[in-house]
Each structure stands twice: as C-alpha cells, then as structure tokens.
Amino acid sequence: MTDPANNTPAIEMQGVTKVYGSGNTRVIAIKDIDLTIGKGEVVALLGPSGSGKSTLLSAIGLINPPTAGRIMINGTPVMDGPNEMVNIRRYRREHIGFIFQKSNLIPFLTAIENVLVALAIAGTTGRPAKKRATHLLESLGISDRANNLPSALSGGQQQRVAIARALANNPSLLLADEPTAALDGKLGRQVMELFRDLGHTSGAGVLVVTHDQRALDVFDRTIHLEDGVLTNQHEASTAH
Amino acid sequence: MALILYTLTLEKIHDIALLKLMGAKNSMILGLVLQESFFLGAIAYGIAYFLGDLVFPFFPRRVIVTNDMLIWLALAVVALCIAGSSLGIWKAIRVEPNEVLA
Structure with missing residues (x-):
C-alpha cells in the first residue's frame, strides 16, 4: 500500500509574488511563481544577480512573507499572502534546514556544539542530542573534527558542519544559498553531490541556489529565474 | 553595565539572527543575554567582595559588612543585571532572521 504522505510535495508555491516598496519605488522582486519540489527531489535554482533568487529562497524559507500567493510545506498551507497560517x-525549526554561502557557524562553539545548538532549539538535549550530532558528523565524514572550533576547520569541513546542523532536526526541506561559492571546483562538486545523496536518502526536498554551472548534472532538475519570473525548467536528462 | 551588554549583544547580532532563523524562541534569546549579564554581575560581585576585604582594613574607620548586607548587595546586582541587559534584550528581540542573508 502506498503512503499518500509520500506523494505530498515537500514544498508547493502557487502564484507567489513579492513586492518591495510602494508608489514610485515599487519593485516586483518575484512575480506569480508556481513551483513544486517533491520529497527527495534535488533542484538547482539559477539566475543572474538581482533576478529574485534570494527573495524566492527567503519566501520559501518563511523568512520573508510574500505579498501574494500561497506556500505549502508537506501539504500544509503555511503562508497565504503575508498571512501566517501556522x-x-x-x-522553520521543525521543517526547514538552511545552508549559506558562508558556513555561518558560531565561532566560539566547536563543530559538535554547533550541531547541538540546532537540536537544543528544537528541544532535543542531553544524550540523544549528542548521539544524533555525532551520527551526523560521522555520516558527513568529519567526526574526527567534532571538538575543533570552526577556525581550525577547512572551508569544506566548515560547510559539512553547516550541513550537519541543517540536517539535525530531520527537515523536510533543505535550502542552500550558493553553498559552494567559497569552495574550489572539486570541493564544490563534492558538496553538491552530498546534497543529491542527502536528498535521495533522507527524502527531504532540496533547493540549491547556485551560479556554478559545472555541477548542474548533479541535480534532478534545474529552474531558471529571470527578472523575478520562472523562465524555464529542465529535468536532469535535458539540463546538461 | 547596560552599554557593555548592549555592545556585547551587537557583536553577536549575526549569531542571534542565525538562531532566530533556525527557529529559536525569543525566550531562548532572552535567556542567552541574561546569562551573559548574570555572569558579568557575578564576576563584578566577586571582585568587589575580595577587593573590599583587601582595602577596608586601610580605611580610617572600621567597615563592617554583615551577611545581610551581602545578600542585599547580591539582590541589587541581580536587579542591576536585569535592568542593564534590557537594552541588549530589546535589540536582540528585534533582530530579523533575514539579517543572516545580508
């Protein structure tokens, strides 16, 4: 028997529009966006600077409410225009993991403590939290650096800790904003492959904003944003 | 005290925005600022106690510090810590999570 919950998209956006300012200063950052990302689907979001990628990402991440349109996560309506439904x-705490261009680790906490913070925010503390954090760092190949401060880690290792932190609470949606921008080509590709594997194994929908054209073959789908409008979408077979 | 705590909070504004982005409750943020305030207050109280022990014998008149006075002083430090951290708390609570993306 199939589980109907598995067919529910990780994220669904209907007619999402975001307008900044008013009158003469009115700017439409994104316009009438319809976007669905399935569970376990790994999607790249491409577009030139100022095309609205960050606005779209912050709308999906429930950081910046849209002016109009509806956002659903796991089938639950969470935003209806600027109105919060939940x-x-x-x-955000329970369903969304964020990864950024810079790792954004808390500098005075060790690698494992950075992961433990995310767990503590969701109410998991003590031995179960430590077990989960250790498991995540192990699965990302950095358990030997668990007690190091971020300053003692390489860029790639810092990004892996940030990924572990984002995955700490088993999010159904993983959002990454140019996560490989500070990494060299080879390391960048490894991180992109890591996203693909994570999406496919954990079942989380993954949306990665990237400028890196070299790793697009890693994604199930690429979508393009231009002047705030989704221009085209490619499945993996036609994207490269 | 308030200025020190406000500056310390400003230094951590990015980390506070990150915690909010991850879904931290305001009570958690408030707790972090208060913890720092109480920590500083406890250090100040300890230094004052030992400094008093060292210098009071050199005062022209005898200084008597009773246990009651120490308790009242500790309570005053706690009250000052809460009052002093209010500006920092106000700033921390107002931080928007999207400041991480800036």
Whole structure:
C-alpha cells in the first residue's frame, strides 16, 4: 500500500509574488511563481544577480512573507499572502534546514556544539542530542573534527558542519544559498553531490541556489529565474 | 553595565539572527543575554567582595559588612543585571532572521 504522505510535495508555491516598496519605488522582486519540489527531489535554482533568487529562497524559507500567493510545506498551507497560517518560527525549526554561502557557524562553539545548538532549539538535549550530532558528523565524514572550533576547520569541513546542523532536526526541506561559492571546483562538486545523496536518502526536498554551472548534472532538475519570473525548467536528462 | 551588554549583544547580532532563523524562541534569546549579564554581575560581585576585604582594613574607620548586607548587595546586582541587559534584550528581540542573508 502506498503512503499518500509520500506523494505530498515537500514544498508547493502557487502564484507567489513579492513586492518591495510602494508608489514610485515599487519593485516586483518575484512575480506569480508556481513551483513544486517533491520529497527527495534535488533542484538547482539559477539566475543572474538581482533576478529574485534570494527573495524566492527567503519566501520559501518563511523568512520573508510574500505579498501574494500561497506556500505549502508537506501539504500544509503555511503562508497565504503575508498571512501566517501556522507558527512560522516553529515550522522553520521543525521543517526547514538552511545552508549559506558562508558556513555561518558560531565561532566560539566547536563543530559538535554547533550541531547541538540546532537540536537544543528544537528541544532535543542531553544524550540523544549528542548521539544524533555525532551520527551526523560521522555520516558527513568529519567526526574526527567534532571538538575543533570552526577556525581550525577547512572551508569544506566548515560547510559539512553547516550541513550537519541543517540536517539535525530531520527537515523536510533543505535550502542552500550558493553553498559552494567559497569552495574550489572539486570541493564544490563534492558538496553538491552530498546534497543529491542527502536528498535521495533522507527524502527531504532540496533547493540549491547556485551560479556554478559545472555541477548542474548533479541535480534532478534545474529552474531558471529571470527578472523575478520562472523562465524555464529542465529535468536532469535535458539540463546538461 | 547596560552599554557593555548592549555592545556585547551587537557583536553577536549575526549569531542571534542565525538562531532566530533556525527557529529559536525569543525566550531562548532572552535567556542567552541574561546569562551573559548574570555572569558579568557575578564576576563584578566577586571582585568587589575580595577587593573590599583587601582595602577596608586601610580605611580610617572600621567597615563592617554583615551577611545581610551581602545578600542585599547580591539582590541589587541581580536587579542591576536585569535592568542593564534590557537594552541588549530589546535589540536582540528585534533582530530579523533575514539579517543572516545580508
């Protein structure tokens, strides 16, 4: 018997528009976006600077409410225009993992403590939290650096700790904003492959904003944003 | 005290925004600022106690510090810590999570 929950998209956006300012200063950052990302699907978001990628990502991440349109996560309506349908902060905590261009690790905490913070925010503490954090660092191949401060880690290792932190609470949606921009080509590709493997094994929908054209073959689908409008979408077979 | 705590909070504004992005409750952020405030307050109280022990014998008149006075002083330090951290807390609570993306 198939589980109907498995067919529910990780994220679904209908007619999402974001307008900044008003009157003469009115700017439409994204316009009428319809986007669906399935569970376990790994999608790249491409577009030139100023095309609205960050606005789209922050709308999906429930950081910046849209002016109009509807956002659903796991089939649950979470935003209807600027109106919050659920407790947004709790939803971010339980359902969304963020990864950035810079690792954004807390500099005075060790690698494992950075992961433990995410778990503590969601209410997991003590031995179960430590077990989960250790498991995540092991699975990402950096358990030997668990007690190092971020300053003692390489760029790739820092990014892996950031990924472990994003995965700490088993998010159904993983959002990454140019996660390989600070990494060299080979390391960047490894991180992209890691996203693909994570998406496919954990079942989380993964959306990666990237400029890196060299690793597009890693993704199930690429979508292009231009002047705030989705221009085209390619399945993996036609994207490269 | 308030200025020190406000500056310390400003230094951590990016980390606070990150915690909010990850879904941290305001009470958790408030707790972090208060913890820092109480930590500083405890250090100041300890230094004052030992410094007093060292210098009071050199005062022209005898200084008597009773246990009651020490308790009242500790309570005053706690109250000052809470009052002093209010500016930092106000700033921390107002931080938007999207400041991480800036």
